[in-house]
Amino acid sequence: MKPTIKVMVVDDSAVVRQVTSALLARDREIEVIGAASDPIFAMERMKRQWPDVIVLDVEMPRMDGITFLRKLMAERPTPVVICSSLTERGAETTLQALAAGAVSIITKPKAGVRSFLEDASNDLIAAVKAAARANLGALKAAASAPPPAEKLSADAVLPPPGQRAMAETTDRIVAIGTSTGGTQALEVVLAALPGVCPGIVVVQHMPERFTALFAERLNGVCQVEVAEARNGDRVIPGRVLIAPGGRHLTVRRSGAQYLAEVRDGPLVNRHRPSVDVLFRAVAQCAGRNAMGVIMTGMGDDGARGLREMHEAGAQTFAQNEATCVVYGMPKEAVALGGVDRIVPLQQIAREIVAFG
Structure with missing residues (x-):
C-alpha cells in the first residue's frame, strides 16, 4: 500500500484548522498528523513526527508564516502550501512567501471560510499532493535566491491551429x-x-x-x-x-x-x-x-x-x-x-x- 502524505495544518483560526483537517482527511492518500495555532506550537509537534507537507497561514501570533517558512527552508526544506486571506496586504505578503520557497497558494476569504474551503476542497487536496511530489532541491535553491471543471482546450477561446x-x-x-x-x-x-x-x-x-x-x-x-x-x-x-x-x-x-x-x-x-x-x-x-x-x-x-x-x-x-x-x-x-x-x-x- 502506498504511504500516505503526512500533513501539518498551521493556522491561528480554530475553524480553519478544523475544516482543513477534516477535508484533507477525506482523501485516503492524505493523513493529517497535527494542527497548530502558530509556528511555535507546530515546531514542537514536528519534533515528534515531521510532515511531508505543511498547510500554512501567513499572519499568525508569535511567529508569522514567512519567518517560519524561511526557517524551514534554511534548516529542513519542506513543501509548504500557503492558505491565506486574499486582501491587498495579504496578497503582497503571500507573494513574499512564494519567494521564500512556498510551493503554491490557496486563497481564502475573510468571511465564509468554512463554505469556501468546502467548495475549494479539490484544489486544496490537489495542491497538497503536488507539494508532496515537489523537488526539494529546486525549492531550496529558489528560496535562497480552481475546482475541477470540464477540461476544455484552447479551442474554447481561439480558432483552431x-x-x-x-x-x-x-x-x-x-x-x-x-x-x-x-x-x-x-x-x-x-x-x-x-x-x-x-x-x-x-x-x-x-x-x-x-x-x-x-x-x-x-x-x-x-x-x-x-x-x-x-x-x-x-x-x-x-x-x-x-x-x-x-x-x-x-x-x-x-x-x-x-x-x-x-x-x-x-x-x-x-x-x-x-x-x-x-x-x-x-x-x-x-x-x-x-x-x-x-x-x-x-x-x-x-x-x-x-x-x-x-x-x-x-x-x-x-x-x-x-x-x-x-x-x-x-x-x-x-x-x-x-x-x-x-x-x-x-x-x-x-x-x-x-x-x-
Missing part, C-alpha cells in the same frame, strides 16, 4: 508558461536578462489580484520592465507582460507590432489564464518569429500549445526536471514532441538573449 503567421521578420517575441514553482523560477530568468531583449509575454497560474503585485515586485528587481498586461499593450524589446489572474492573455499582430489582448473566456485546462491559449495565439501571429518556454508546474497546460508553436516554426524549450519544483508541464510538452531542447533553469535567460 492552421492559420499561418507572417514570414520571418526582425521582430521577436518570447512566450513563457509556468505554474507551481513558477514565481521563483520566473524571478531567476527575468532578473538575469539585460535591459534590451525580445519582448516577453507570460502566463503564470496565479489567482486574481496577485499578478499586479507579482509584476510590480519583479519590476523592482529586474533590468527589464515588468507589468501586468493590459488590453492593447505593445510587446516590445525590454518589456515583460504578465497575464492578469482570472483573464486569458493572447497576442495579435498589427502591422509590424505585437499587441497584447486580455480577454474573458472559459477555463482552459482548468485554468484562466491558460498557457495553451497564449501559446496558440503566439503560434498563429508570430510563427518562427517566436520562442516558447514551458517551465515548472503540475498538469499539462501548455503542452499542446507549445507543440503548435513548434509546428509553426518557433524555437521551443522546456525546463529540465532537475531544476523544476514540479516536473509536470515540461514533461507533458516533451512527451507530445513539441520541445526542441530541454535546458536547466539557469540557462533559459541566455537562450532568450541569443534568440533576440
